[in-house]
Amino acid sequence: MGVVFPSIPAIEQELQRFPAAVTEEFQRARQRLEPGMTTDDLLAWGSMGVSLAQQTIRSWEVAAEYYRVSSSVLDDLPMDRFLSWAQHGETLCNQSPPVALAYFRVGRDATSMLTTEQLGAWAQMGLGLYKGTWKSSIMAARFFETSPAMLQALSFAQVGRLVGLLDTVTQQSSDLALDCLSLAAETLPRVPESSEALLNLLAAVSAKSWRDTKGSLEGASKALPKVSREHRARFLSLAEKVAASDHGSVAAFMQEASQALSQIPPEAQPALLSMSEVILAKRPTLLTDFFRSGPMVLSRLRDGQAETWFVEGLKLLEENPDAGVAFFKLESSRSEELMESLSSTxxxxxxxxxxxxxxxxxxxxxxxxxxxxxxxxxxxxxxxxxxxxxxxxxxxxxxxxxxxxxxxxxxxxxxxxxxxxxxxxxFESFGFLYDEPSVSFRDLRPKLTPKRRKKMGLAANQPQEAAQDGQAEQEWLTDAQKFFDLFPERRIALDIFTVLEDGRLDTRVKREYAGLRKAYGRVQQDTIALRPLEEGQAAQEMLIEFLLRLSLGQRMKLIIPAKYEAEARKMARVARRVFKMGTQVEDTAEGTLRVYAILAQIPNERVPQDEQAEYDDNAEQDSDQESEGESQEFLEQLMASQDQEPGEEQEKEQQESQEGQSPDQQPYSSPKDVDYRGSFKPELVQLLNKLREGQQPQGEQQTQQIDRTQLQEMLQNNVELEAAKGDIKSSALFANNLMREAGMSQSPNMPAMGQGPFVHTDDEGGPLEAREPNTFVYDEWDFRAGDYKPRWCLVREKVVPEGESTFWRQTIAAYGPLLGQIRRQFEMMVPESFRRMKRQPDGDDFDLDATLEAMIDKRSGVTPSDKVYWRRNKIQRDVAVALLLDMSASTAEAIDESTRGQDDWDGPNDPAEYMAWLRARRGEGARRQHKRIIDIEKESTVLLMQALSLLDDKFGIYGFSGYGRENVEFSVIKDMNEPLTETVRRRMDRITPMHATRMGPAIRHATRKLELTDAKTKVLLLLSDGRPQDRGYSREGVEKEYAVHDTKRALTEARSKAITPFCLTVDKAGHDYLKTMCQDMGYEVLADIWTLPERLPYLYRRLTV
Amino acid sequence: MSTVKTADVKEIRLEEYVIRTEPYYLPQGDEISLFEVAYHEKLPVLLKGPTGVGKTRFVEYMSWRLGKTLTTAKPKEKADRDNDGHVGIPLLTVACHEDMTASDLVGRYLIEEEGTRWIDGPLTRAVRYGGICYLDEVVEARKDTTVLIHPLTDHRRILAMEKRGTIMEAHEGFLMVISYNPGYQTALKDLKQSTRQRFIALEFDFPPKEIEAKVVAHESGVDSETAWQLAKLGEKVRNLREHGLQEGASTRLLIYAGKLILRGVSPRRACKVAIVDALTDDAQAQRSVQEVVTSIFE
Incomplete structure (x- = not known):
């Protein structure tokens, strides 16, 4: 501090030199301070301001701020400490007025949290951050601004550490440091309990790489709120370890880890964290994947079980790292199986x-x-x-x-x-017939006439068509619709029907399936136990709930409205009759009529607690058949209720509720669904069944087709749809969906059912599922893991479309002589199969030679052989062959025997390059009119098929190609049991090169086809032009092995199913991988592709003998 | 052909084997009267139906029943009387198999010390002495057997014995009955039209639950409740024919299960060994059927 002025006026005078704001602040503060201060102190205080203002040109702002906050600071600090506070500010101001300004501005918010020593240290920290540059002054200023908040969350020492960290970063980039400070100030106060850990983490990160500091902080600020409070420290210490290791960025880790943690309940979080700790120690690279699979595992398995799974995975990781990795990624069967066996889900x-x-x-x-x-x-x-x-x-x-x-x-x-x-x-819930008599009731249905519900909307607009529509509609009316039309309040009727029918089925199931009785009872008990007694139920609702509980088997302590006990008793009696052995859905219908009749008499008024009563169903003995009187009474009640028009009633109700005339009368609401029974929609199902029936060819004449408009109209007041209405925009769409479901013709903009467009799922994704028709999933062998990747490939089977028959004819014509030769060879195979077997212990007749020998032996005293018969042993040819044709893009290569060198044969290894190369090739080939590999393949197949028509062998011709594991195309040219027809011949024409070669799944699918075929000898003949190649199957040269191993595995699988696999390839470089692929299986590499047409039939004969 | 000979097992000559006690048989329809007419009119009979449905039992029953009412079909006088004086007509059952040849049916020469001796096959015996020759699962037999079946099953009713160079006219009481199961025939092993059009065909299917329950109760001795449950199981399992199972559970298997239950084996276990595991080797199918079992039996 400079001079201490002798008097206040002197100070004031000095302050005149500065903008008026300073004096104003001084005056304001003085008024407040003067009463409680000695003159000396006051002068010291005032002079300090002057000294501040005098420092630099802009420091008057600092002085003004000093005066502004000083009165509040003085509330806390004694004069001596106050002065030292101000002096620190002065020092700062000397360096940078903006920093000092920030220092003073936080004023009491900061000072109140600091001791004398800390006060100095604190100012020193700020000062330290200021490096004389403009940017560092912002930094220091920001530090002071954020101090109060940070001091709240951190200890003073921690603040010091943070400043130290920032200092380190500042040396590299002051911008980054500034961001870090802002982030820290924002994050730390939100997670005070983890501040120490977070600081440790930051220290570790900045020590490793200062650049990551901000990212980590950002990560932490996003991640920490997702992690439950008590596990945050552990989470951060894990992150710290990640930082210390060389694998992956902390920010990414935090994002993944917190994502994972947020997916599981807090009590499972420690398990995931400790597993992650172990994984980090053992194999840090796996951590990211583990965060993807971990939550799944932990949500499926309970604590101990997850532990077992994890330990097993670790063991595997030690023995075979690849298998272990697959295990934790959930890409191995072992992992899935183990999880399955452990899980209770x-x-x-x-x-x-x-x-x-x-x-x-x-x-x-x-x-x-x-x-x-x-x-x-x-x-x-x-x-x-x-x-x-x-x-x-x-x-x-x-x-x-x-x-x-x-x-x-x-x-x-x-x-x-x-x-x-x-x-x-x-038990035929949906087989309800309106006219079918019931078993235990006197039928009321014949005495009632369904009232067609009032037409709304459409009918009003189109009065002329309404009559016609009505007629069509009558024909389309299902029995259930007709039945529900009896009721003015369809919703109530449906609820009663549902409860009674479900109850009838439950009783029936429990009676018919004694073994299930206990489990069934348990589920019912659980349902009753979990069913809350709802507050504020109205009378009708309460009685339906009563009926529902009866149907669940509850007999005691049923809640009913006290004044309707007689009605409840009647309802229980009706229910008992429905739940009797041997009843049908028609009994449910009759029961519904009766319960409805009872409920219709009762106003749906709220039942206060004190008007509720407990009801015990003491299973009074009913007579099996209801009496004439009973049924008559019901009939009258029903007739009365029917007379009320539904529309009127609704309107009336609405009016009432609007005008508040009858506050007790509540609109009816349905009971809560019973979870194990689910939703029951008799009307809709009958309609759907009827629509489906209409689709049957024979039914077409009988049932008139219904169009969408009619259907739409019919659906309009179907109560079963009400719940769905919010989700379905219009009943038109709904009608459309329904018709599509029934397989009816659709409007053109509705895509037909069938195989959808290619979907490219990520190779890193999980197992696939065969949802569409004619799709099949297969496992794939991961040789590194030594385990299958479960359900990894999706095979789409489709029949090749027909082309022209010219291809077939031309081939036959072109190969005339060869065909004749092949034909003769095949013909010779037939007689080969009859052989007379001599010297048999039994047989068709005596084998003369053997008999003579035996006679002679006997005569000469030697024991004769008893094998004296011959037998014609007809070895029946019982052969099934699947021929798998490679239809990959590479088969489009043109064959030019004279010029093409061997080196040229191998395309580039990079798939993209390869495709481009191929395209060029293909264009070139077309131009030159050369034959392509696939043409030879096709021709050979034609010859073989032609020759095979001489034999009785079953054979299937299939092509395969595809793109990615989810699109393995399996084209059927001739299925195993399909006869060799013209259609098949035409299909040959349409075999064209397509995409990549994923052999494994194609082989597996062909194997499955053979498996389903009954034959003694089964052969799988694979005809390809090169090694397997596909996205995620073999890439960039290095991945070849995977594909080769999977293919080998598929072939081995085939052999284990008594199928002889044989690979025939035209790839001259084939020997190297075929040796691995077919180690001990048959294979052949054709040196000259032109020999294929004769070689294929030859091999066929050799393989199937 | 039974050739076993032990001290306490009675060995009966083929043509003398008659059913002496009434086999238990509950008719499903008019098959009894039809068969009687066929026998009188000498119309060969083809029994169609899945395994274990009661085809063999029906033939046994008919052989007993016809013997009761028929006096003309009396076989050799001495081997015919049983305790209650009932005389059945002989029943010669041949289970056909892939390697069965015509010789197995007609007979063959055997070598004896000095020369050879002819022995009649089961078919020859039935033709010679009169009786029902029942060729079970006839499609399994070799094709050359049709040479024998054809002349015996039309107006000629003769058996050509090639090896002996003779022809034998069938006895009055001879009737050819064959059975086959259309369920698991492949195209290779179907009954040829020329053969099948020589028979009247009686179709058998599993009886309705009520009848089957009675049969199970009678044959196994279990109470009617258990029998009913077994019959229900049978019905449910048969729903899976062509849906994972080749064949439904036969009545025979239900009876086996019943017998096990009667002897104190727990019903679930009994059904597992007698039905589930007997039906299929497919683990998935086994599990599914077992779930049906556990639903029905406690």
Whole structure:
């Protein structure tokens, strides 16, 4: 501090030299301070300001700020400390007024958190950051600005460390350091508990590479909120280890790790972290992949189980690193199997086949199993993606079940659920016929006439067509629709029907399937236990809930409205009659009529707590048949309820609720679905079935086709759709979906069902699933891992379209002489198969030679042989052959025997280059009218097929190509059991080079075809032009091995299934890899491709004898 | 052909084998009366149907029943009387197999010490003495057997014995019955039209649950509830024909399961060994069928 002025006026006078703002601030502060200060102190205070202002041209701002904050700072600090605070500021101001300005501005916010010593150190830190440059002054200023917040979160020492870190970074880049400071100031206060760890991390990062500091901080600021509080320190220390290792950036790590952690519940996070720690120690490169698979594993497995899985993976990692890596990436069968065996979760895809057979057995029809998700996506009225249901042909089940601790119990749940759904088919819920009599009721249906619901919308606009539409509609009316038309309130009727029908099925299943009874009961008990007693239910709702609980088997403590006990008793009696053995869906319908009649008498008023009563169903003995009187009463009630027009009632209701005349009367709302029963839509299923039936050729005459408009109209007040309406934009779209589902003709803009366009999934992606028809998935062998990648390739089987028959004829004509030769050879194969076998222990007749010998032996006292018969042993040719043709792009290479050298033969290894090279080749070939490899392949095949027509052998001709593992094309030219027709011959014409060569899956698919064929000798003949090549299969030369090994594996698999594989290739460089591929299997490299047409039939004969 | 000879096993000559006690048979339709007419009219009979459905049992039953009502079909006088005086007509069953030749049916020469001796095959015996010759799974037999079957199954009713150079006219009481299972015939092993058009065809399928339950109860001795459950299992498993299983569970297997249950084997286990594992080797199919079993049986 410079001079201490002797008096206030002296100070004031001095301040006059500076802008007025300084004096103003001085005056304002003085007024506040003067009363509580000695004159000396006041003068010291005032003089300090003057000294500040005098420092540099702009320092008057600092002085003004000093005066502004000093009164509040003085509240905290005694005068001596205050002065030292101000002096530190003065020092700063001396260096850089903006820094000092920031220093003073934070004022008391900072000083209140610092001790005397710290105060100095703190100012010193700021000063240290200032390096005399403009940028560093911003940095230092920012430091002071952010100090209060940081001091709140960090200890003083930590702040010091941070400053040290920043200092290091500043030396490299002050911009970066500034960003870091801002980020730190922003992040640290949000995660005070992890500040130490974060600082450690930053230290580690900046020590390694100062550039990553900001990224790490950014990463941390994004990641930390996703990690649960108590695991943050551990997370950061893991990141620190990553930083210390040389693998990957910390920022990326944090992003992946936090992403992974956020996917699993907090209690599972420590497990993931400790696993990651181990992985980092063992194999840091795997960490990224592990973060992808880890959450999946941990969400499927419980603690101990995950541990077991992990330990197994580690063991594998030690023994065979590649296998271990695949294991952790979840790309090995072993990993999946282990997880499956450990997990208590049951996933639908794994038990789909099992359940399909089970359901087929029970239903006696071709039931399919699919995930509820699939149905929801069809947009035909079902919206829930997890609810089990059926649409008449397929049973839809939730994709995953993890309700219980034990796998068995989860599977049991699946079984109960599918049994219930199948029961709809087995006990014919959808077979409802309006005119079919019921078993235990006096039928009311014949006495009632369905009232056609009022037409809305369309009919009003088109009065003339309405009549015609009406007629068509009548014909299309399903029995269920007709039935529900009886009720003014369809929603209530449907709810009653659903409850009664589900109850009927449950009773029936439990009676028919004694073995399932316990499990079924358990599921029902769980359902009851988990069903909340809803508050504020109205009378009708309460009674339907009562009925629902009855149907679930609850007998005691049922809640009913006290004043409707008699009605409840009546309902229970109706329910009992429906749930009797041997009842049909028509009984459910009759029951629905009765319950509806009862409920229609009851206003849907809220039932207060004190008006509720408990009801015990004491299973009073009913007479089996209802009495005349009972049914008459119901009939009258029904007639009365029917007279109310639905529209009127609704309007009335609306009016009432709007005007608030009857606040107790509530609009009816349906009960909560029973999870194991799922959604039941009898009307929709009957409609769908009817639409499907209309599609059957024989049904076309009987059922009139319905068009979309009519359908749309019919659907308009179908209550089963109400829930779905929000998701389906218009009923037109809905009608469209429904018609498509039934396989009916669609509008042209609707794409036809079938194989979709190519989808390129990432090679790093997971297993595939065969969703579309004629697609098949196969495992692929990863030789490095020594394990299969499960469901890795998707084979799409398609039939080759027909072309011209000229190709066939021309080939036959061109190879006339050769064909004759081949034909003779083949003809000779036939008699070869009859052989008379001599000296047999039994047979057709005596073998004269042997008999004579035996006689002589006997006469001469030697024991004669008893093998004295001959037998004609007809060795029946029982051969099945699959010929696999390589249709890859490389077969488009032109053959020029005279000029082409061997070196030229091998294309570039880089796929992109290779393709370009090929295209050039192809163009060139076309121009020169040369034959291509594929042409020779085709011609040879034609000759072989022609010759084969002499034999009884079963043979299939297939082509393969494809692009990527999800698009392995398998083209059928002639299927195993297909006769050699003109169609097949025409198909030969259309065999053209296509994409890449992924041999493994093609071989596996051909193997499957052979497996399904019944023959003693099975041969798989692979005709190719070169090594396997495909995206993610073999690339850049180095990856060749993978493809070769997988192909070899596929061939070995074939052989283990009693199939003889044989590879015939025209690739002259073939020997090197064929040796690996076919080690101990038959293979041949054709030196001269022109010999293929004669060689192929020759090999065929040799292989099949 | 039974040639086993042990001390306590009775050895009966083929043509003397008659069914003496009434086999248990529940008719599914009018097959009994049809068969009777066929026998009287000497119309050969073809029994079609899956395995274990009761074709053999039906033939046995008919052989017993016809013997009861028919006096003309009496075989050799001495070997005919049983305790209650009932006389069946002989039943000669031949299970046909791939290597079965005409000689196996007609007979062959055997070498004896001095020269050879002719022995009749089962078909010759039936033709000679009268009786039902039942060729089970006839399509399995070699094609040369048709040479024998054809002249015996039309108006000629003769058996040509090539090796002996003789022809034998069939006995009054002779009837040819063949069976085959259309289910697992391949194109190679189908019954030729020229053969099948010599027979009247009686089609057999698994009986309705009610009848099958009775059969199972009777044959195995289990109570009617268990029998009903077994019959239900049979019905469900048969739904899987062509959907993962080649054949449905035969009534015979249901009876086996019933017998095991009666002897105290737990129902689930009994069904596993007698039905599930017997039906298929496919693990997936086994598991599915076992799930049906566990649904039905506790």
């Amino acid at each position: 049951v996933e639908l895809p794994r038990i789909k086949d099992l359940l399909r057979m089970y359901c087929r057995a029970l239903a006696g029809t071709t039931v399919e199993i699919a995930s509820s998700k699939d149905l929801a996506q069809k947009g035909i009225g079902w919206v829930d993606e997890t609810e089990p249901t059926t649409e008449g042909k397929t049973v839809f089940l939730p994709p995953i079940v993890d309700r219980h601790q034990q796998k068995d119990e989860n599977f049991e749940w699946y079984k109960v659920v599918s049994t219930h759904q199948v029961a709809h088919l087995e």
